[in-house]
Amino acid sequence: MAINVNEVYTTVLFILNKEQRGYMTPQEFNSIATQVQLEIFDKYFEDLNLFLRQRNNSNEYADRVKTVEEKISIFERQADITNFDLNQLERFYKLGSVTYKRSSNNPFGPEYPITLEEVTQGEFDLINRSPLTRPSKTFPLFTIKNNVISVSPMIAEITVNYLQRPKNVRWGYIIGSVGQFEYDATTYDPPVYPPNTVPPGPAAGSTDFEISPVDKTDLILKILQYAGVVIRDPQIFQTAGALIQQDEASEKT
């Protein structure tokens, strides 16, 4: 379940406009929102690393590791590829596990997927020198260069688990009867929508935040922090910063 972009934008504008501090245009909001979403997304991996090193609990709602894993799972994808070029995967971000199994391209492959182990080229050369560790169909290896996978021994098709980068956030609008911006909830999906016609106009079509709704508060505070810079209001910047710190402290200690 995504976070509705309009809810966030209106909340940010509501806080900003209080006491007539300033205004944030949709273009400014879209750039900042995309940036903040990426920041939060990046932070998931550091958080997971931190929580894995901490004592944990197995409560169904308060398990921090499970919570972060759920947040990451939103972006998990799987694809069968034969050209081994990760650049061709849509919005490829991070590589997870790589496996292979029996398929039309691997008719003699194993019934259950076998994981390929990732090594650097230097490690691969070392591993290849030892007859005990040399890669085999049972224990294959791969190296990765410029997002292109090299597999040893030869395998025709592999299955990659990877993370997709979140889509750029977009608060789309159409121009109202008096020139005002009216939120357009239609999903932004070029070239299908918006079409090259007026109306609805090139700014139409919206893309929601893809990150977990759990992070909505964090998201709004961080956008406000950036907004404080945009409208040159140190009070907004400082207040948002203090709230973020408070939030972090309660989440990670």
Add this chain to the structure above:
Amino acid sequence: MELITDTNYQYYQGSQLFLGENIAGQKLQCTFDIVLNDAIDSVANYVVEIRPQNDANYSLYTGSNYSLTGYNEITIAGAIPTTTSIRVRAIQKAIWNNYGGYEYVKLSEVISNFMTAYVGSDKLISNARRTDVIFHAKRGLQEFSYDTLKSVKSQELTIPHSLSLPIPQDYVNYVQLSWVDKAGVKHIIYPANNLTSNPTPIIQDDKGLPAQGNYGENIESAQSFTTERWSSENVRNLNGQLDFDEASAYVYGFDWWKLFYGQRYGLDPQISQKNGWFTINERTGSFNFSSDLRNHLLILDYISDGLGYDEDTKVPKMAEDAMYSHIMYSLLSIKPGVPEYIVQRYKKDRSAKLRNAKIRLSNIKLDAFTQVMRGKSKWIKH
């Protein structure tokens, strides 16, 4: 989930039945445990047989070509009528290899099990490269093969006129060499030890200096005089055996010469045996035998390291836990920052489990044990 996936028919018969579909290129997907293969320079390890509706028996299918087109998937070029039954049957050797397979777990499965159960966050080993686990598992299998696992490698050979046999391809060490008499009973052949050896014969010039060849290397003779003399020696001159050709292992013999027992003082027990001797010639990579063993039937029991062939890379289930402990200890002992008491704990764990595996695999059964002890005049209750 059950571990046995073969049906009883598939296991005991090594076969699977299909019905013809009357289409060219029919695919037969076999589900039994035997891995079928079209050997490249030999015959395949399976055959396809058919039984038309009114026939009583299966016969070899020769109607068209067929080959493996996937894992245990056979594609038949021609069309087989729907009334015809098809049987894919593994060859006898493949069936034998499959029999008793439940006694073992594949090394690849041991490694996968270890990675699943022993490695991960919230575990003592939070991360480990699979390559390292593979290395330690294979090294463990080698070590286990030397002194814990059962010696299952055995060859029956005839000692040729040359008295020399090449060392087997996957040989690591011998367990026992014995010749077999007419009753099928084994007689242990002992190593020659100090009696003789297999030196490298160097060709010398008149002054006694080694002669060199075109590239400055010492020239070696093909056969050493020592070996030649040993081959032609009558071993009765060494072991003091009387000139009787006793070739059976009858335990109770009341022939008159056995009355000599205990009366021939001063014999060296090391060489006072009539089963013959063997030496290992490291230069030629062969076993050499004493002359009295010429044309005898030989049984060579030996150990390998368990990594020679794919079908060898398996661990007896009796030693599976010992293997996990071995990998665990091996990984922890080289990992920086692991407290020494943890390392020591797993060292003891490995040692205890290995000893347990050794006892289990020794196959000491109480009834067999008491039977042996009865012969020793010991009274054992059971």
